[in-house]
Amino acid sequence: xxxxxxxxxxxxxxxxxxxxxxxxxxxxxxxxxxxxxxxxxxxxxxxxxxxxxxxxxxxxxxxxxxxxxxxxxxxxxxxxxxxxxxxxxxxxxxxxxxxxxxxxxxxxxxxxxxxxxxxxxxxxxxxxxxxxxxxxxxxxxxxxxxxxxxxxxxxxxxxxxxxxxxxxxxxxxxxxxxxxxxxxxxxxxxxxxxx
Amino acid sequence: xxxxxxxxxxxxxxxxxxxxxxxxxxxxxxxxxxxxxxxxxxxxxxxxxxxxxxxxxxxxxxxxxxxxxxxxxxxxxxxxxxxxxxxxxxxxxxxxxxxxxxxxxxxxxxxxxxxxxxxxxxxxxxxxxxxxxxxxxxxxxxxxxxxxxxxxxxxxxxxxxxxxxxxxxxxxxxxxxxxxxxxxxxxxxxxxxxx
Numbered sequence: 001x002x003x004x005x006x007x008x009x010x011x012x013x014x015x016x017x018x019x020x021x022x023x024x025x026x027x028x029x030x031x032x033x034x035x036x037x038x039x040x041x042x043x044x045x046x047x048x049x050x051x052x053x054x055x056x057x058x059x060x061x062x063x064x065x066x067x068x069x070x071x072x073x074x075x076x077x078x079x080x081x082x083x084x085x086x087x088x089x090x091x092x093x094x095x096x097x098x099x100x101x102x103x104x105x106x107x108x109x110x111x112x113x114x115x116x117x118x119x120x121x122x123x124x125x126x127x128x129x130x131x132x133x134x135x136x137x138x139x140x141x142x143x144x145x146x147x148x149x150x151x152x153x154x155x156x157x158x159x160x161x162x163x164x165x166x167x168x169x170x171x172x173x174x175x176x177x178x179x180x181x182x183x184x185x186x187x188x189x190x191x192x193x194x195x
Numbered sequence: 196x197x198x199x200x201x202x203x204x205x206x207x208x209x210x211x212x213x214x215x216x217x218x219x220x221x222x223x224x225x226x227x228x229x230x231x232x233x234x235x236x237x238x239x240x241x242x243x244x245x246x247x248x249x250x251x252x253x254x255x256x257x258x259x260x261x262x263x264x265x266x267x268x269x270x271x272x273x274x275x276x277x278x279x280x281x282x283x284x285x286x287x288x289x290x291x292x293x294x295x296x297x298x299x300x301x302x303x304x305x306x307x308x309x310x311x312x313x314x315x316x317x318x319x320x321x322x323x324x325x326x327x328x329x330x331x332x333x334x335x336x337x338x339x340x341x342x343x344x345x346x347x348x349x350x351x352x353x354x355x356x357x358x359x360x361x362x363x364x365x366x367x368x369x370x371x372x373x374x375x376x377x378x379x380x381x382x383x384x385x386x387x388x389x390x
Contacts, residue, residue: 049203
């Protein structure tokens with residue numbers, strides 16, 4: 001039967017997002033029965049991650065150095081600053097290979113219903129960041145969910161008030177889509193923003 | 196951008212069963228951004244689990260002691276031995292509150308297609324275990340999947356050859372089910388085994 005170290009491992013695994021009691025139990029059994037080296041590796045990676053990963057002083061993304069390698073890259077266009085919600089969004093834009101400016105990672109988005117206001121995300125740091133004298137254009141690349149739109153709207157107002165050019169990612173029909181399966185809101189935007 | 200400690204954490208999380216690249220990234224970001232104490236707790240729980248959890252010498256289930264508390268419980272009926280595939284199955288039977296004998300945990304099941312034969316699961320230990328002079332009845336509680344049935348069949352032959360009484364969990368209509376939604380195989384068994 002489960003005794004304390006096993007029960008504690010199951011409980012600790014439940015702290016992972018999306019992991020319920022059954023999954024946590026399955027994970028614990030798998031690691032202890034079939035992959036103890038994986039368990040040791042994960043323990044070490046967690047310790048190292050907590051000890052070494054912090055936020056880049058310039059873009060707020062994850063970094064092991066004071067300033068991350070992207071922010072220090074001289075090949076990047078310092079006049080463009082792309083604002084994203086998460087490091088995963090930044091990684092997606094990087095994979096597209098079509099952006100060569102710098103980033104700012106909010107590490108969140110406005111969610112008034114959950115008590116996440118404009119001061120709870122990295123707004124103050126963003127406003128400080130755009131005052132570096134190099135940034136000319138801020139590209140708001142928050143999501144197109146309701147919360148992402150509210151975030152873009154609120155940040156856009158603050159940034160325009162500082163005289164910056166503010167743009168937003170285009171909305172439209174995804175590449176490879178059949179029109180009949182595209183939702184109405186997207187089609188309406190694609191029509192309005194036709195070129 | 197992701198640098199080495201973060202990338203290694205994502206890779207290590209992918210060793211968990213059912214966790215793909217996207218989930219691993221989401222877990223890593225969540226822990227580093229919102230739950231560093233959870234990350235530390237999980238690291239410690241993994242180390243403690245690997246260091247302290249081993250297999251009970253009698254039932255083969257997880258235990259921190261040489262012999263687990265269930266096997267040592269004098270209130271349990273040593274004449275009955277229930278064979279299960281996993282500790283999770285054992286836990287489910289315990290929750291039913293209707294079994295008071297002892298257990299043997301195979302930590303697997305036969306799966307000839309995957310090269311898991313009768314020697315790869317705990318068969319030798321089981322045959323040794325049932326020779327303790329106390330066991331009279333072995334209840335085969337492997338699953339009712341094809342592999343669980345094959346396992347029960349193979350173990351049943353070996354155990355009957357030793358003169359033991361061998362039983363299998365009853366198949367039938369689950370409690371609370373409407374007959375019209377029960378599959379045909381289950382209905383056929385429920386009819387054949389009617390009482």
